[in-house]
Amino acid sequence: MSIRRTRAVLACGVLAVALAACTSGEQASRTADSGSGVQNEMAAPQAQSPGKAPAPGKPAAGQGQAADRKLAKTATIALTAPDPAAVGEGARRAAMVAGGFVGEERTDGKSASLSVSVPAAKLDSTLDELAKLGAVVHKAQHAQDVTEQVVDVQSRLASQRKSVERVRALLDRAGSVSEVASVESELTTRETELESLQAKQDSLTAQVDMATISVSVGLPVAPKPDSAPGGFTSGLANGWSAFLTFGSGVLTGLGAAAPFLALLLIPAALYWHHRRKKPATPPPTTPTNDI
Known part of the structure; x- marks a missing residue:
């Protein structure tokens, strides 16, 4: 019995030593983790840099339904009207009625140009209203698919928000001054990236929600006269017009040559005057032989 009791006591002693060793090892591990936790957790978000995977619950780009x-x-429309300024004012009213606004605008007596933004759902109806303001010369629409960009920015924005929250939590746990300074610097960098992603998302949202229409207005072009033959009257009119054109060309040529003719006529007149005053030379006489 004494041998069994001795073995039992030894077994209990070995078990107590093992438990003590495990407890001391766990405490040492916790102490080491508390000293380097800030650096490890600051590096973890960087290792989990968001890629271009679609956000949870969102369909992958190119796989979603058309809706x-x-x-x-975007759209463009070109009009002609006798009063471009009045058409510009009408375009402004049409944009207001649709729930939009006018951006850039330029108007003078002969033309007008506006940049109109309206809700995307009312793009077609607004174009129909604008077409009633004048004669349509050109009208076109263009749609750019930005689904992949929207999904990418949403995914990156969600990951960046979580990253900022983790760094803010580390700031509360930082113990030394150097750790506080390091965490604050990292927090500033990640908040700046978060603001940049938020601005990009706002821009994409505005492009999707609002459609832009470029409106240009000009004066009507005067129709060209009919040049088809119209019988004797038309031929007479064309002949008279050609005669006037020829006469005008001849008179223009004479007017251009008049100064040069005057310079030539002056020496000619002096020479002619000199010839008239010079006495005539008697003809030579032929000697005759007397027989």
């Missing part, structure tokens, strides 16, 4: 596509729509 899920994000389209940035």
Whole structure:
């Protein structure tokens, strides 16, 4: 019995030593982790840099239905009207009625140009209203698919927000002054990236929600006269016009040559005057032989 009790006591002692060793090792590990936790957790978000994978719950680009596509729509319309300024004012009213606004605008007596932004859902109806303001010379629409960009920015924005939250939590746990300075610097960098992504998302959202219409207005072009033959009257009119054109060309040529003719006539007149005053030379006499 004494041998069994001795073995039991030894077994209990070995078990107690093992438990003590495990407890001391765990405490040492926790102490080491508390000293380097800030650096490790600051590096972790950087290792988990967001890629271009679609955000959770969103369909991958190119695989969603047509209703899920994000389209940035633009349009152009060119009109002619006797009063371009009045057409510009009408375009402004049409944009207001559609719930939009006018951006850049230039108007003078002969032309007008406007940049109109309206909700994308009212693009077609607004174009129809603008077409009623004058004679349509040109009208076109263009849609750019920005679904992939929208999904990418949403994914990166969600990851960046989580990254900023983790760094803010580390700032509360930082113990030394150097750790506080390091964490604050990292927090500033990640907040700047977050603001940049937020601005990009806002820009894409505005492009999808609002469609831009470029409106240009000019004066009507005067029709060219009919040049087809119209019988004797038309031929007489064409002949008279040709005669006037020829006469005008002849008179123009004479007017251009008049100064040169005057310079030539003066020496000619002096020479002619000199010839008239010079006495005539008697003809030579032929000697005759007397027989």
